[in-house]
């Protein structure tokens with residue numbers, strides 16, 4: 001049965017959703033702004049017979065995740081930007097070993113230690129790897145609240161279905177804000193499909209080895225191609241996005257996560273002023289809803305990209321839209337959160353093509 | 364006496380080893396250490412209940428030789444990976460097999476914290492005082508004066524720092540119950556090493572805490588010695604920095620003579 005409606009902070013929503021999605025193992029290292037999540041799981045997991053370990057570092061925690069995944073468990077870790085940087089080696093290994101896990105990143109300002117304010121500057125880090133090698137990390141970017149809970153379930157399912165690490169991308173604001181949420185039906189870990197690759201002692205079968213080292217170049221090439229075929233399948237089947245009032249829109253705002261929440265208010269304001277504006281909100285950042293956005297960018301519509309960074313997702317928008325529509329960009333870095341009025345100004349500027357707020361992208 | 368009972372198998376290939384040819388150099392300690400681990404698991408009847416983590420180092424392909432479940436860890440992270448496994452399968456015997464660079468340089472933090480948490484894991488620590496796999500660079504355990512490709516004039520304390528005795532460091536922690544240093548040189552020492560590994564596994568199975576057996580192990584290739592000279596160097600030189608014997612034993616087991 002789905003849960004009652006509950007009022008919860010985003011970080012706790014992720015934790016509770018993970019438990020209900022059948023995750024019984026969490027390994028992590030404290031970093032602001034996501035500490036509420038490990039704090040929540042530190043009591044919640046033992047309550048359901050699970051294991052919580054505060055590791056000595058992000059490096060150790062992702063490797064504990066690797067061990068638990070190899071042992072067959074639904075397992076997750078979480079961190080914020082600089083901590084995710086340290087996990088990238090482990091994520092690359094797990095991509096190569098085809099081991100499932102969920103990694104939540106509550107993004108903060110960067111580069112380096114940056115600050116602890118909500119930011120979205122880790123789009124490249126999430127979607128372009130960060131670890132070494134030819135691999136992809138499916139990345140889900142919910143806009144908070146109810147969707148945060150649902151995407152945790154989706155993340156674990158994707159991870160198990162495709163045997164891959166999956167990134168859940170939020171930010172400090174989403175982690176802190178209290179919102180109403182109804183959790184989906186809880187999953188009993190014992191009811192999850194059996195995995196035929198895990199390590200549990202080789203009783204009655206041949207021993208298994210899980211590794212990413214493949215010294216012979218043609219053999220590694222074959223492995224790379226096999227992984228690529230899997231990524232192609234994910235790109236074909238798992239794209240997610242949402243739209244708001246796009247039918248008659250003369251301008252499409254492209255934004256994800258917290259930025260999309262701000263943009264939604266700006267769009268309502270614009271509509272009130274008589275301009276047909278709408279939103280295209282990617283939920284999977286990889287695979288990016290390229291085709292879907294491309295098809296919408298027609299009939300003289302303008303595309304306005306708004307990000308809490310200096311422009312990372314905009315590169316995927318350019319790859320999607322090309323020269324089919326004029327593209328405008330407005331981004332605010334450093335953990336500064338623009339108001340809906342700032343975004344409204346940007347959209348006016350894009351409509352007028354006057355270059356006052358944001359800029360037009362030369363493709 | 365009838366013909367059927369005339370023969371009894373007294374020596375053979377351990378079931379916990381695959382019948383594979385290893386890539387180890389002639390005279391390398393890794394082969395001996397593999398055999399000891401395999402014999403112990405056979406004798407404990409644990410082959411099918413064991414999950415191992417090989418290192419990044421010369422033993423990176425150990426999963427091709429050991430005949431039980433294994434998962435490769437990134438360089439240095441074996442004990443973090445093993446922690447994840449053991450927490451999911453507390454009833455299994457979990458071991459890591461690690462070189463000195465893996466365990467005591469890049470993986471120092473993972474090593475100390477897994478030991479200090481008292482993870483019920485056994486570490487087989489191959490100390491060959493050199494980076495074997497990458498071609499003979501200085502290891503954290505390289506002894507003073509020992510030549511390495513990155514310490515061509517020999518290790519000097521001021522320039523390179525002193526050799527690290529990680530086993531003694533780990534013994535300080537209350538999470539560790541049994542730590543012994545042995546060498547893979549003579550038959551006598553090798554038999555002693557096997558006894559130590561047995562005891563470590565037993566302590567793990569009894570749930571006592573973290574156990575580690577350090578094995579001083581010859582690397583004739585990178586020491587640029589014959590196998591025989593390599594054994595002699597361990598017995599005469601290396602033991603000065605790493606004296607053999609029990610470093611810590613809180614198992615409470617009575618040793619059978």
Ligand SMILES: Cc1ncc(C[n+]2csc(CCOP(=O)(O)OP(=O)(O)O)c2C)c(N)n1
Nearest residue numbers: 419420421438462463464465493494495496
């Ligand atoms: C992150 C990372 N850094 C460096 C290496 C290169 N590397 C492979 S093995 C090794 C050292 C191995 O030495 P040791 O642990 O002493 O084991 P041995 O080969 O002597 O058995 C190094 C530095 C690597 N594979 N990964």
Ligand code: SF4
Nearest residue numbers: 387388391421495582
């Ligand atoms: S390089 Fe040294 S440690 Fe590596 S296999 Fe050869 S002898 Fe053994």
